[in-house]
Amino acid sequence: MPAGVRRFLVGRAVQCIVVWFLIITFNFLLFRVMPGDPRMALLHQNLDPMVRQQVAEKFGLNLPIWDQYGLYLLNLFRGDWGRSFTISANKPVVEIVFGSRLINTLVLMGSSLILSILIGMIIGVLAASRRNSLLDKSSIVFFMVTYSIPVFWSGLLILLYLGFYLNLIPLAGTITRGRQYANFLEYAGDYLWHMTGPLIVLTLSFIGSFFLLMRDTVLDVFTKDFMEAARAKGLSEKSVLYRHAMRNAMLPMISAIAVDLTYLISGATVTERVFSWVGLGDLTVEAVVNADYPVLQGIFLLLATLVVISNFVADVIYALVDPRIRYGGKGK
Amino acid sequence: MKSRNHRFRITEVFTICLLMLIDALIAYFVINGMAKPSQTALYILANALFILWLTIAWRGKTAMAVSILVTMLMIIGVAIGLDYFTTVIMELSKLEFSVTLGLRVILGALAAISTLLVLRKLSVQHRKVQSSLWVLFSIGMGLYISTLSFSASLGEVFLASGLTILVFGAIYQRRKQIGKALILAIWVLTFIEMIGVRIWTGFPILSASLRELIASLPPYVYAMLFLPALYWLLPKIWKMLLNSKRRIASGWRLFSESTMGKVGLGIVLAIVLMGVFAPYLASYPYYELNLKEITQPPSWEHPLGTDHYGEDLLTRVIWGSRVSLLVGFTAATLSMIIGTLIGMISGYYGGAPDSILMRVTDLFLSVPTLPLMLIFAALFGKGLFNIILVLSILGWTGTARMVRSQTLSLKEQPLTEAAKAIGATDTHILGGHILPNVLPLILANMVLSIVNAILGEAWVSFLGFGVSLQDPPSWGIIL
Numbered sequence: 001m002p003a004g005v006r007r008f009l010v011g012r013a014v015q016c017i018v019v020w021f022l023i024i025t026f027n028f029l030l031f032r033v034m035p036g037d038p039r040m041a042l043l044h045q046n047l048d049p050m051v052r053q054q055v056a057e058k059f060g061l062n063l064p065i066w067d068q069y070g071l072y073l074l075n076l077f078r079g080d081w082g083r084s085f086t087i088s089a090n091k092p093v094v095e096i097v098f099g100s101r102l103i104n105t106l107v108l109m110g111s112s113l114i115l116s117i118l119i120g121m122i123i124g125v126l127a128a129s130r131r132n133s134l135l136d137k138s139s140i141v142f143f144m145v146t147y148s149i150p151v152f153w154s155g156l157l158i159l160l161y162l163g164f165y166l167n168l169i170p171l172a173g174t175i176t177r178g179r180q181y182a183n184f185l186e187y188a189g190d191y192l193w194h195m196t197g198p199l200i201v202l203t204l205s206f207i208g209s210f211f212l213l214m215r216d217t218v219l220d221v222f223t224k225d226f227m228e229a230a231r232a233k234g235l236s237e238k239s240v241l242y243r244h245a246m247r248n249a250m251l252p253m254i255s256a257i258a259v260d261l262t263y264l265i266s267g268a269t270v271t272e273r274v275f276s277w278v279g280l281g282d283l284t285v286e287a288v289v290n291a292d293y294p295v296l297q298g299i300f301l302l303l304a305t306l307v308v309i310s311n312f313v314a315d316v317i318y319a320l321v322d323p324r325i326r327y328g329g330k331g332k
Numbered sequence: 333m334k335s336r337n338h339r340f341r342i343t344e345v346f347t348i349c350l351l352m353l354i355d356a357l358i359a360y361f362v363i364n365g366m367a368k369p370s371q372t373a374l375y376i377l378a379n380a381l382f383i384l385w386l387t388i389a390w391r392g393k394t395a396m397a398v399s400i401l402v403t404m405l406m407i408i409g410v411a412i413g414l415d416y417f418t419t420v421i422m423e424l425s426k427l428e429f430s431v432t433l434g435l436r437v438i439l440g441a442l443a444a445i446s447t448l449l450v451l452r453k454l455s456v457q458h459r460k461v462q463s464s465l466w467v468l469f470s471i472g473m474g475l476y477i478s479t480l481s482f483s484a485s486l487g488e489v490f491l492a493s494g495l496t497i498l499v500f501g502a503i504y505q506r507r508k509q510i511g512k513a514l515i516l517a518i519w520v521l522t523f524i525e526m527i528g529v530r531i532w533t534g535f536p537i538l539s540a541s542l543r544e545l546i547a548s549l550p551p552y553v554y555a556m557l558f559l560p561a562l563y564w565l566l567p568k569i570w571k572m573l574l575n576s577k578r579r580i581a582s583g584w585r586l587f588s589e590s591t592m593g594k595v596g597l598g599i600v601l602a603i604v605l606m607g608v609f610a611p612y613l614a615s616y617p618y619y620e621l622n623l624k625e626i627t628q629p630p631s632w633e634h635p636l637g638t639d640h641y642g643e644d645l646l647t648r649v650i651w652g653s654r655v656s657l658l659v660g661f662t663a664a665t666l667s668m669i670i671g672t673l674i675g676m677i678s679g680y681y682g683g684a685p686d687s688i689l690m691r692v693t694d695l696f697l698s699v700p701t702l703p704l705m706l707i708f709a710a711l712f713g714k715g716l717f718n719i720i721l722v723l724s725i726l727g728w729t730g731t732a733r734m735v736r737s738q739t740l741s742l743k744e745q746p747l748t749e750a751a752k753a754i755g756a757t758d759t760h761i762l763g764g765h766i767l768p769n770v771l772p773l774i775l776a777n778m779v780l781s782i783v784n785a786i787l788g789e790a791w792v793s794f795l796g797f798g799v800s801l802q803d804p805p806s807w808g809i810i811l
Binding site (some may be wrong): 015018019022023026030031150151152262263265266269270273281284285287288289291293296299300303304307308311 | 702
C-alpha cells in the first residue's frame with residue numbers, strides 16, 4: 001500500500017471516528033434538549049414526589065448533564081443501551097435492535113441494493129453504448145419515472161395489484177404466520193416470497209439513479225483517449241465496453257452507493273411500513289407512535305453507525321481500486 | 333444634503349401607492365383580530381416585497397422616497413397600535429367611553445402631527461428624518477413590549493415592522509453597522525426565546541411569568557427567526573439579477589428553445605396557480621365530511637372519487653398543492669440559506685471554523701434522514717411548522733459542501749485579492765463578490781432541494797407524523 005494511500009485512509013478513519021462521536025453526542029443531546037421531555041414518559045405527572053425522586057436517582061436523572069453524558073458513554077460501550085418503555089416488558093434495547101429485525105432490514109436493503117446496482121449498471125452501459133437508440137431513450141424515460149415515484153406510492157400500487165387483485169405476493173409480514181417448516185429451504189422460499197414486493201419497490205426506486213450515473217460516466221469515458229487506444233489495439237467491442245469503459249465508470253458508482261445509503265434507509269423505512277416487513281424501519285415508526293425513546297435512540301445510533309462505516313468502506317475501496325489516486329501526496 | 337433632482341415617473345408613484353394600500357389593508361386585517369398565520373405571513377411578505385421593490389426602483393438614487401414610504405408605514409403601524417392600546421386600556425381601567433374616545437382622538441392627532449412633521453422635515457433635512465424615524469421605531473418597540481401581555485398578535489406585527497425599519501436602517505443609513513447589530517440582536521433574542529421556551533424547558537435565565545408569556549405565542553412567530561436573512565439576501569439577489577438582465581434574457585432564449593423546459597415550467601406554474609386559487613377551484617371545502625358517500629368511484633360530482641371519510645379527493649388534491657408547495661419552498665429556502673452561510677464561512681475563513689463546520693456537516697450527512705425526521709416528529713410534535721423546521725435542519729448539507737468548494741476556488745482568484753487590496757472587509761467580499769458568483773449554483777441546487785422537501789414532507793405525512801388532520805391536507809397525507 002503506497003504511503004499516500006495509507007495516509008489518506010488513516011486520515012479518513014480519524015475523521016469517521018470524530019463524526020461517530022459527534023453522532024453519539026448528538027444522539028445524547030437530541031433527547032434531552034427537545035421539548036417533549038422524555039423523562040415525563042417514564043416519570044408520570046401524578047406520581048408521588050418521593051417516588052419520582054427515587055426513580056430519578058435510580059436512572060441518574062438528577063445528576064448534572066456532564067455526569068449524565070459520561071454515564072451514557074460508559075453504558076453505551078458496555079452494551080447497555082437502556083430498556084424499552086413499551087415493547088414486551090422492558091426488554092433491553094440491544095436485544096430489540098440487534099435481533100431478527102436488523103437481519104430482516106439488512107437482507108432487504110442489501111439485496112435490493114445489489115439488484116439495483118447490477119441492473120442499473122448493465123442497462124446503463126448498454127444504453128450508453130447505443131446512444132440515442134430506442135433502448136437508450138426508452139430506458140431513460142422508464143427509469144426517470146421509477147426514480148421520481150415516491151416509494152410509498154409504488155409500494156401501495158404493487159401491494160394492491162400484485163398482492164390484492166392477483167394474489168401473487170403476500171400482503172404483509174416476513175413469513176407466513178403459524179406455518180411449520182420442514183427444512184431450511186422451505187423457510188427460505190417463504191421468506192423470499194414475502195420479500196418480493198418490498199424488493200421490487202425498493203429496487204425500482206434505486207435503479208434510476210445508478211442507471212443515469214452509469215450511463216453518463218460511460219459516455220464520458222467514451223471520449224477519453226485510452227478508449228481509442230483500446231480499439232486500435234484490435235480489442236473486440238464487447239471487451240472494450242466491459243473491460244475498459246465499465247471498469248473506469250465504476251469509480252463514481254462507489255461513492256454514489258455510499259451517499260445513497262441514507263436514502264436507502266429512508267426508502268426501506270417506508271417500504272417496510274407499507275409491506276409490514278418486520279425490520280428496523282417498521283420498528284422506528286412503532287417507536288415514534290409509542291414515544292419509545294430508548295428504542296429510537298438505539299435505532300438511530302445503529303443506522304448512523306452503519307452509514308459512517310459504509311462511507312469509510314467506500315473510501316477504502318476507492319483508494320484501493322483507483323491506482324491514480326494518491327491522496328495526501330503533494331501533486332503527482 | 334442637497335436634493336438630487338430626481339423626478340418620479342407616474343408609474344413609480346402609482347406602484348408605491350398601490351403597495352402601500354395593500355400593506356395598510358393587510359396590517360388592518362392583521363390587527364383587527366383576524367390574524368391568522370397565513371395573514372401575518374402575508375403581511376410580512378408584503379413588507380419584504382415592498383422594501384425589495386424600493387431597493388430596486390431607487391438604487392441609491394432617492395433615499396428620500398424610501399424614507400417617505402417607511403415613515404408612512406410606521407405611522408400606520410403606530411397609529412393603529414396606539415388605537416388598539418387605548419382600547420385595551422379602556423377595557424382594563426373601565427374608563428368612561430367619552431374619556432377613552434378623547435384619548436384616542438388625542439393620540440390619533442399626535443400620530444397625524446408627527447407624520448406631518450416627519451414629512452416636512454424630510455424635504456428640509458435628511459438626517460433628521462432618520463433620527464425621527466428611530467424615535468418612531470422605539471415607540472413601536474416599546475409598544476410591542478408593553479402590549480405583549482395583552483395581545484400576542486399585535487406584538488408580532490410590531491416585530492415585523494420593527495424589522496422592516498431595521499432593515500431600512502441597515503440598507504439606507506450611513507450607520508450600517510448599527511442596523512446590522514440590531515437585526516442580529518433581535519434575531520438572537522428571538523432565538524433565545526425559542527430555545528428557552530419551546531425546547532429547553534428548564535431554561536434558567538427567563539423568569540417564569542415571561543416564559544409563560546412567550547410560550548403562549550403561536551409557533552409561527554418563530555418563522556421570523558429567518559426573516560433577517562431574507563431581508564439581507566433578497567435585495568442583493570435582486571440587484572444582481574437586475575445587473576445581469578442581458579444574461580438572463582439570453583438564457584431565457586436558450587431555455588425557450590427546449591420543449592421539455594417549457595412543458596416543465598407550464599406544469600409548475602399550473603400547480604402554483606392551483607395552490608393560490610385553491611378556495612375558488614375546489615368545489616367542496618377540504619374538511620367537508622360526507623359519510624353518505626364514502627369511497628366513491630370517480631363521478632361527475634367527485635371527479636377523483638371520495639376517500640373513506642367521504643372527502644372529495646379532487647378538492648383535497650387541489651388544497652394539498654398549497655401545503656406541499658409551501659413546505660417545499662420554505663424548507664428549501666431556509667436550508668439554502670443555512671447551507672450558503674455555513675459553506676461560505678467555512679470556505680472563506682478556513683482553519684478551525686472550517687474543520688468544525690465541516691465535521692458538523694459530515695454529521696448531518698451521515699445521519700439517516702427519515703428516521704431522524706421521525707424522531708423530530710416524535711419530540712417536537714406534529715404540525716406544518718415543525719415539518720418545515722425539520723426539513724430545513726436536515727437539508728442544508730449538500731449546499732454547504734458545494735458552496736464551500738466554490739468559495740475555496742473563488743478565494744484564490746484575483747478578484748478577492750483586488751478587493752482586499754482596496755481595503756474591503758471580509759463581509760463585503762463575502763456578500764459582494766463571492767455570493768454573486770456562487771448564487772447560480774445555489775439556485776440550481778435549490779430546485780432539487782424543493783423537490784426533496786416536498787417528497788420529504790410526503791414521506792413523513794404518509795407515515796402519519798406530518799401535518800395534523802384538521803389542517804389543510806398535504807399530498808402526502810392524502811395517500
